[in-house]
Amino acid sequence: xxxxxTVFRQVGRNLRQTWGSQLMTLLTVSLSVLIFAFFYLxxxxxxxxxxxxxxxxxxxxxxxxEPGPELQQQLRNKILTFDEVEEIRFISRAEAYERFAKQLGxxxxxxxxxxxxxxxxxxxxxxMKNLRSLNQVKLFSTYLSRLPGTLKVQxxxxxVERFYxxxxxxxxxxxLSGTLLILTTIxxxxxxxxxxxxxxxxxxxxxxxxxxxxNYIRTPFLLEGLLQGAIGSFLGIFxxxxxxxWIKLRFSGPSFLNLFExxxxxxxxxxxxxTVSILLCTLGxxxxxxxxxxx
Amino acid sequence: xxxxxxxxxxxxxxxxxxxxxxxxxxxxEMFFIIGRSGAGKTTLLKLLCSMEAPSSGLIEISGKPINQxxxxxxxxxxxxxxVAYQDFxxxxxxxxxxxxxxxMEVSYKKPQIIRKRVRDLLExxxxxxKHDTITxxxxxxxxxxxxxxxxxxxxxTMILVDEPTGNLDAATTEKVMTxxxxxxxxxxxxxxxxHDDSIYRHTSHRVMELQKxxxxxxxGGELP
Numbered sequence: 356x357x358x359x360x361t362v363f364r365q366v367g368r369n370l371r372q373t374w375g376s377q378l379m380t381l382l383t384v385s386l387s388v389l390i391f392a393f394f395y396l397x398x399x400x401x402x403x404x405x406x407x408x409x410x411x412x413x414x415x416x417x418x419x420x421e422p423g424p425e426l427q428q429q430l431r432n433k434i435l436t437f438d439e440v441e442e443i444r445f446i447s448r449a450e451a452y453e454r455f456a457k458q459l460g461x462x463x464x465x466x467x468x469x470x471x472x473x474x475x476x477x478x479x480x481x482x483m484k485n486l487r488s489l490n491q492v493k494l495f496s497t498y499l500s501r502l503p504g505t506l507k508v509q510x511x512x513x514x515v516e517r518f519y520x521x522x523x524x525x526x527x528x529x530x531l532s533g534t535l536l537i538l539t540t541i542x543x544x545x546x547x548x549x550x551x552x553x554x555x556x557x558x559x560x561x562x563x564x565x566x567x568x569x570n571y572i573r574t575p576f577l578l579e580g581l582l583q584g585a586i587g588s589f590l591g592i593f594x595x596x597x598x599x600x601w602i603k604l605r606f607s608g609p610s611f612l613n614l615f616e617x618x619x620x621x622x623x624x625x626x627x628x629x630t631v632s633i634l635l636c637t638l639g640x641x642x643x644x645x646x647x648x649x650x
Numbered sequence: 651x652x653x654x655x656x657x658x659x660x661x662x663x664x665x666x667x668x669x670x671x672x673x674x675x676x677x678x679e680m681f682f683i684i685g686r687s688g689a690g691k692t693t694l695l696k697l698l699c700s701m702e703a704p705s706s707g708l709i710e711i712s713g714k715p716i717n718q719x720x721x722x723x724x725x726x727x728x729x730x731x732x733v734a735y736q737d738f739x740x741x742x743x744x745x746x747x748x749x750x751x752x753x754m755e756v757s758y759k760k761p762q763i764i765r766k767r768v769r770d771l772l773e774x775x776x777x778x779x780k781h782d783t784i785t786x787x788x789x790x791x792x793x794x795x796x797x798x799x800x801x802x803x804x805x806x807t808m809i810l811v812d813e814p815t816g817n818l819d820a821a822t823t824e825k826v827m828t829x830x831x832x833x834x835x836x837x838x839x840x841x842x843x844x845h846d847d848s849i850y851r852h853t854s855h856r857v858m859e860l861q862k863x864x865x866x867x868x869x870g871g872e873l874p
Contacts, residue, residue, distance in 0.1 A: 361755055561739050564701060565800075566729030567756040568722055 358571070365575035366582070373551050377583070380547040384540050384587025385594065388632055391529070391536040392595045392620070398525045399624075400617050405522060412492065412515070414480040416499045417506040421447055421476040430502060434480060437498045438491060444479040448472040475506060493519070537635055540587075544580050544639030551576070552647050559648070573644055580640025581633055588632030592625050651677035651808065651839050652698065657707030659693050659863075667693040668863045671707070675841065677807075679871075680834045682850040683843040685860035691843035692736055694860070695810045698841065699733045700724060711808070729757045732801035732838075736812040738793050742786030746777060746796050749785050753804045771799040774829050776822065790817040798826060808839045815846045823849065 370377055422430060422445065431443055446454070451474035456463040480499065482492060492515050496508045552559065562572055599619050620628075652675040659668040668690045675681045683691045696702045697709060700716045709716050711727065719727055732753065740749050747768045754764045772778045775795040780788060785796055794817050801809055811830065815823040827849055834840050844850065850857050856871030 358758060361758060557739070558741050561741065561752065562756065564699065564728060564733065564739070565753040565756050565804075566725045566727070566731075568725040571725075571756060 358574075361571065362574045362578060366578050369551055369555070369575060369579060373547070373554060376547045376550050377579075380543045380583050381587050381590070383543045384583055384632065384636065385590040387536040387539045388588045388591025388628065389594050391532040392592055392628055393598075394525065394528045394532045395628075396595065396599070396620060398522070398529045399620070401522050401525055403616075403618070405518065412482060412511065414482070414492065414496055414499060414508055414510045416478040416480060416502065416508050417475045418477060419475070419504045419506055422504070426504075430478065433502055434478075434499070437495060439483055441481040441483050442479075444481075446477045446479060448474055448476050451475070451477065536632075540584065540632060540635045541639040541642070544583055544636045545643040547583070548576050548580060548640045548643040549647055551579070552643065573648065576644055576648070577637060577640050580636040580638075584633035584636030585629065587636070588629040591632075592620075592628060651675055651679070651712060652841075653708070653710040654697075655708045657697065657704045657709055659690075659697060659702070660705045666863050668697070668704075668860075671860075671865050673858060673865070673868070675839060677712075677839055678834070678837050680830075680840040680853075680855040681842070681871075682853065682855060682857040683841065683860060684845060684847075684850065684857055685866070686845065688862075689860040690863040691845075691860060692812055693863075695733070695812050695841065695843050698808075699728065699731050699810055701733075725756075729753075729804060730807045732804060732806035732809045734794075734798045734801040734809075734811040734814060736816070738797045740785045740793055740796060740800075742784070744785060745782050746772065746780045746785055746788070747782065749796055750800045750803050753800050757804060759804075767803055768799075771803060771829075774825070774832075775799055776825055791819070791822060794818060795822070795826065798829065802829065802833050802838075805836070806838060809833055809841070811840065811842045811844075813844055813846070814842060815844065815849055820848075 427445055434440060434443055449471060452466070452471050455474060456466055459465065480495075482495065492510060493512070496510055496512070499505065500508045559572060596619060599617075603617070652673070654671055654673050657668060657671045658666070660666050671690075671694065683694060685691050693702070697704050698711070698716075700719070703717045711731075714723075714727070716724075716727065741752070747765075750768045750771060751764045754767065759767075769778070769781070772781055775798065777792060777795055777799070780792060780796075785793060788796065794814070798811065798814060801811065809830070814826050814830070818826060823846075830840055830842070842849070854870065856868055858868045859866040
């Protein structure tokens with residue numbers, strides 16, 4: 356009989372004998388993966404959303420006077436000292452007036468009595484389209500307000516701040532649920548394997564005496580941990596996928612969810628979560644064997 | 651085959667189970683160890699199968715010091731040694747067939763070979779009808795025979811048997827001894843620890859007597 360055939364038979368026997376605790380472990384692993392993946396999915400979608408919202412974000416720096424070409428270059432250098440930006444545009448008083456008039460459309464005759472230089476000149480700073488830049492907008496705004504000749508800086512302050520705190524909270528939840536996943540999977544798998552080892556003490560002792568090699572005794576336990584990780588994490592990810600599909604279907608139509616395009620993990624991300632879970636479970640199994648399985 | 655040189659075994663705090671035992675058992679020999687309860691027979695067998703390590707002295711099997719063997723090498727050696735323990739060491743929630751098969755499974759024998767060997771042994775030991783019986787439901791005598799069957803199943807080169815007839819009637823004792831003689835004729839070295847004089851009284855093999863852990867004497871025997 357080949358080594359692997361024997362090992363699989365042993366695994367099958369173990370699973371049959373301790374199916375209750377095995378099932379509990381499987382459920383725990385699935386649930387941990389589900390909780391972690393759920394928050395991670397929201398977090399990942401929030402990042403995408405942040406990128407999209409960042410597309411429309413710009414900081415408008417109102418200036419006291421129109422800068423000459425040399426001052427423009429100096430201001431440009433100052434801005435770039437703080438962070439890389441997508442674009443810097445200088446808007447003269449005349450350009451500002453034209454834009455305003457265009458925005459007013461048919462009502463632009465209200466401007467007839469106004470002088471053409473009543474609007475202040477400004478700089479439009481478009482930050483890079485990533486979440487880091489988005490989160491830095493507040494600091495950026497403070498920095499810009501201190502530039503010489505600045506009247507004030509405007510941007511969508513409220514939503515940017517709210518969004519920043521929300522993503523920060525999510526990242527903490529993802530971290531916590533990730534830690535929970537690691538601890539519960541390692542602990543539960545280690546505990547189940549420990550139970551199995553205790554339950555099969557007589558058999559393991561006999562196996563040693565009749566000449567079973569270390570691999571013969573240990574591989575089935577490692578394989579058990581690996582299987583729990585693989586099946587548990589697959590179930591967790593699959594449940595999340597079903598939940599995701601259900602929510603998409605249930606809330607399709609004109610609702611809050613339709614404002615953003617929510618998407619499920621890319622296959623590589625799901626694969627990584629499953630692989631990490633397998634590694635964690637195998638690690639749990641291995642640590643228990645090192646501790647309780649003396650060969 | 652087996653060399654023991656000044657082997658002693660002590661258990662804490664100060665129990666001397668064996669003291670300065672030196673013997674040589676040749677390959678293919680049948681060897682009896684006799685003595686009263688507590689004389690050290692079981693301890694000696696445990697040392698021979700490396701279930702326990704000696705406190706001092708050297709034990710060599712086929713030229714290899716067994717207390718220095720580890721891992722894969724120790725496993726390989728144990729596969730070549732069949733042991734019928736006094737306390738049986740049966741898996742009482744498994745069937746008779748599964749218990750016997752275990753010693754062959756660890757050396758990756760093919761399932762059909764295992765099945766055939768199990769049936770042959772059960773027939774020789776008059777246990778054919780117990781093939782699928784859980785060993786926990788067997789009588790002591792039946793359990794003893796299953797233990798012996800497991801010890802010889804893998805056709806080991808050395809068979810250690812601890813009190814093989816302790817729970818058996820005369821007819822079954824004869825069957826057990828017939829099986830052991832058959833293994834002996836097949837070339838295996840057999841070491842039997844017993845206090846049942848009916849199985850060694852008329853033997854031509856060597857008989858070693860232990861008394862309070864010390865070698866009291868070796869009688870009879872011509873090396874094969």
